[in-house]
Amino acid sequence: MIGDFERLAAETDMESFISKYVRPEEFILQCKACPNYGKLWSCPPYDFDVMGFWKRYKKLKLVAYKIISDDNGEKMRLSMEAARKRLDGELEREETQLPGGLRLAAGCCGLCPSCSRPEGKPCRHPDMMRYSMESLGADVVNSLKELLGLELQWMSKDRIPEYMVLAGGMLTP
Ligand code: SF4
Structure with missing residues (x-):
């Protein structure tokens, strides 16, 4: 447990991950229902081969933060923001130390x-922008x-979950 966050991580080989969890043609239907579809460079539709993107890597380390819920919706929102910064920061630091490694972001890009x-116009920060697993068709x-x-x-509108x-x-090459 880190503060209010519990951190969980597991590493898996890419062939197994792709065969079990990567289905871009299925998950793009959910993306199409999202207001960000086609509005952010970090979201579909993409002009590259999504399966080919995954196949460039040999391993994936999956990292999740479980944020214990608070009945107060505003406190929960702030906890989620803090957790996202922390998770992105953790993965950014790891990425700089891993030659050829690529971070998968916790959600869509919010840099600009x-x-x-x-x-x-092209992405303003292609060197900093990162894709999320769900945007690349993974079954999160x-x-x-x-x-x-x-x-x-x-x-839901009348229920805050336990976490x-x-x-x-x-991603590791
Ligand atoms: S870095 Fe800026 S331009 Fe690029 S995807 Fe993110 S918000 Fe869009």
Whole structure:
């Protein structure tokens, strides 16, 4: 446990991860229902081969933070923000020490106040922008459950779950 966060991690080989969890043609349907679809360079549709992207790497380290919930919605939101910064920071540091490694972000890119994609302009920070696992067609729900023993819970308008989860990863060549 780190403060209010519990950290879980597991490493898996890429061939096994792809065969069990990577299905871009299925998960793009969920992306299409999201307002960020086609609006951020970190989100689909992509102009590259997503399966080919995964296959460039040999291993994936999956890292998740389990954030214990608070009945106070505003406190929960702040805890999630703090956890996301911490997880991204952890993975950024690891990435700088791993030649050829690539971080998978916990969620979509928020580096700029507004993304350049709707203006038809290239990404302003392609060296810093990172993709999330879900945007690359990975089954986050089942990979967290089977590799980390972590069941996701969902927020509804009248219920705050017992915990929330943020997930990222590190791809190793
Ligand atoms: S770095 Fe900026 S331009 Fe690039 S994906 Fe992120 S928000 Fe968009």
